[in-house]
Amino acid sequence: xTIRKLIRNGVLVTASDTFEADILIEHGKITQIGIGLLPDExxxxxxxxxxxxxxxxxxxxxHLDMPFGGTVTADDFATGTAxxxxxxxxxIIDFCLTQKGRPLLESLQQWHDKADGKAAxxxxxxxMIGEMNDQVLEELPQMIEEEGVSSFKVFMAYKNQFQADxxxxxxxxxxxxxxxALVMVHAENGDVIDLLVREALAAGRTExxxxxLTRPSVLEGEATGRAARLAALADSQLYVVHVTCAxxxxxxxxxxxxxxxxxxxxxxxxxxxxxSIMDQPNFEGAKYVWSPPLREATxxxxxxNALKNGQLQTIGSDHCSFNFKGQKDLGKDxxxxxxxxxxxxxxxxxILYSEGVAxxxxxxxxxxxxxxxxxxxxxxxxxxxxxxxxxxxxDIVIFDPAIERELSAATHHMNxxxxxFEGMQVQGCPITVLCxxxxxxxxxxxxxxxxxxxxxxRAKYDAGAPVPAxxxxxxxxx
Ligand code: URP
Ligand code: ZN
Ligand code: ZN
Ligand code: ZN
Numbered sequence: 001x002t003i004r005k006l007i008r009n010g011v012l013v014t015a016s017d018t019f020e021a022d023i024l025i026e027h028g029k030i031t032q033i034g035i036g037l038l039p040d041e042x043x044x045x046x047x048x049x050x051x052x053x054x055x056x057x058x059x060x061x062x063h064l065d066m067p068f069g070g071t072v073t074a075d076d077f078a079t080g081t082a083x084x085x086x087x088x089x090x091x092i093i094d095f096c097l098t099q100k101g102r103p104l105l106e107s108l109q110q111w112h113d114k115a116d117g118k119a120a121x122x123x124x125x126x127x128m129i130g131e132m133n134d135q136v137l138e139e140l141p142q143m144i145e146e147e148g149v150s151s152f153k154v155f156m157a158y159k160n161q162f163q164a165d166x167x168x169x170x171x172x173x174x175x176x177x178x179x180x181a182l183v184m185v186h187a188e189n190g191d192v193i194d195l196l197v198r199e200a201l202a203a204g205r206t207e208x209x210x211x212x213l214t215r216p217s218v219l220e221g222e223a224t225g226r227a228a229r230l231a232a233l234a235d236s237q238l239y240v241v242h243v244t245c246a247x248x249x250x251x252x253x254x255x256x257x258x259x260x261x262x263x264x265x266x267x268x269x270x271x272x273x274x275x276s277i278m279d280q281p282n283f284e285g286a287k288y289v290w291s292p293p294l295r296e297a298t299x300x301x302x303x304x305n306a307l308k309n310g311q312l313q314t315i316g317s318d319h320c321s322f323n324f325k326g327q328k329d330l331g332k333d334x335x336x337x338x339x340x341x342x343x344x345x346x347x348x349x350x351i352l353y354s355e356g357v358a359x360x361x362x363x364x365x366x367x368x369x370x371x372x373x374x375x376x377x378x379x380x381x382x383x384x385x386x387x388x389x390x391x392x393x394x395d396i397v398i399f400d401p402a403i404e405r406e407l408s409a410a411t412h413h414m415n416x417x418x419x420x421f422e423g424m425q426v427q428g429c430p431i432t433v434l435c436x437x438x439x440x441x442x443x444x445x446x447x448x449x450x451x452x453x454x455x456x457x458r459a460k461y462d463a464g465a466p467v468p469a470x471x472x473x474x475x476x477x478x
Contacts, residue, residue, distance in 0.1 A: 051431065
């Protein structure tokens with residue numbers, strides 16, 4: 001029986017370094033990194049010649065098995081996490097929705113029930129905060145201390161559904177500061193969007209493109225700036241999810257320059273697709289209905305620049321898949337009824353490598369930082385996950401940069417009937433993926449098990465590295 005795995009001949013890439021070395025894995029952990037490590041008879045050798053060896057991707061933004069827009073996402077925790085693994089992701093943090101008037105713990109248990117026994121990779125949960133009252137205030141510390149949920153999500157959009165007001169956001173920021181959590185916002189001005197949507201529909205503008213036209217970028221910039229200023233007032237920390245536009249980047253950059261703890265995420269779709277594809281005939285545009293919407297192509301340069309210069313720090317997939325037939329078509333006669341979201345979980349690392357690294361927009365190390373390490377640090381997973389170092393979980397991706405392929409629904413593993421990136425040529429492909437030392441993908445074939453993924457309790461925001469404990473000095477004689 002082999003009890004160890006040795007990955008040889010690869011080029012290791014972390015958020016800070018690129019070097020040739022071998023990695024020894026024992027009991028799910030990395031136990032050695034070195035040059036010319038030798039196997040014994042109980043060691044399985046994995047040859048990574050010609051490949052990059054990187055820490056498993058961490059996707060800080062997924063929606064699996066989530067009820068939304070009158071239906072439920074097409075991917076659940078079984079299909080979604082398997083597809084994530086094919087794409088080189090070994091940990092996701094999924095959004096747990098909550099219900100007004102119901103205990104937070106009840107919603108959290110519901111999300112555990114969705115994931116437990118199904119997930120093929122590790123997972124954590126963010127918790128939505130939709131109201132603030134004595135019960136929520138009482139439960140928040142328990143969520144962080146006992147449940148390992150150290151990030152809260154507040155929606156500034158989706159009026160009459162998920163949207164919270166500024167007071168709720170502000171109080172959540174205050175409590176996050178007090179207890180050690182990170183507040184995440186969906187930053188769009190939901191009140192004004194609601195008005196613009198009603199005006200458009202009243203004027204007979206019902207096609208998918210009007211989803212984008214009723215959610216202009218200025219309303220994302222406005223909400224981003226507002227949230228960032230509330231975070232500053234509360235001396236708290238804020239993470240803006242799915243940033244799509246120059247206006248929002250400007251707000252984040254300005255507040256960061258002033259020294260505030262404001263972080264921003266963008267997604268592969270906003271870096272590579274633009275609004276014009278929403279104007280296709282035969283309702284095709286519905287495939288690309290996201291909130292915030294795709295923007296005019298000029299915004300893509302602003303987003304790439306922000307990734308390059310550190311104004312934005314992470315890449316989430318915002319995976320929220322709905323079938324074109326039977327789900328997206330709920331909005332055939334009314335764009336506001338098209339379920340919002342798309343399938344991205346499998347393509348996140350590959351698109352960032354191909355469009356980012358291979359095209360010279362970001363470095364290899366930035367790629368790893370954006371897709372893994374930074375999310376690990378922000379969301380309390382570091383150093384257990386998100387890097388290659390002795391003692392960390394052996395969450396490892398062997399990535400072949402020489403493979404050229406085409407993204408397509410015909411070959412992807414997401415449980416959805418279209419690809420948002422159909423026909424896109426990409427350079428590079430994850431070949432083998434290990435989660436805590438076990439194969440999830442082996443030579444591009446699924447080798448994982450539903451239920452092998454474990455729930456990860458996350459540390460408080462900025463809890464810092466473990467403190468070295470003093471050892472009692474011992475000497476050996478004779
Ligand atoms: O359109 C999107 N982004 N759907 C998922 C829910 C959200 O707002 O993140
Ligand atoms: Zn669980
Ligand atoms: Zn959102
Ligand atoms: Zn989302």
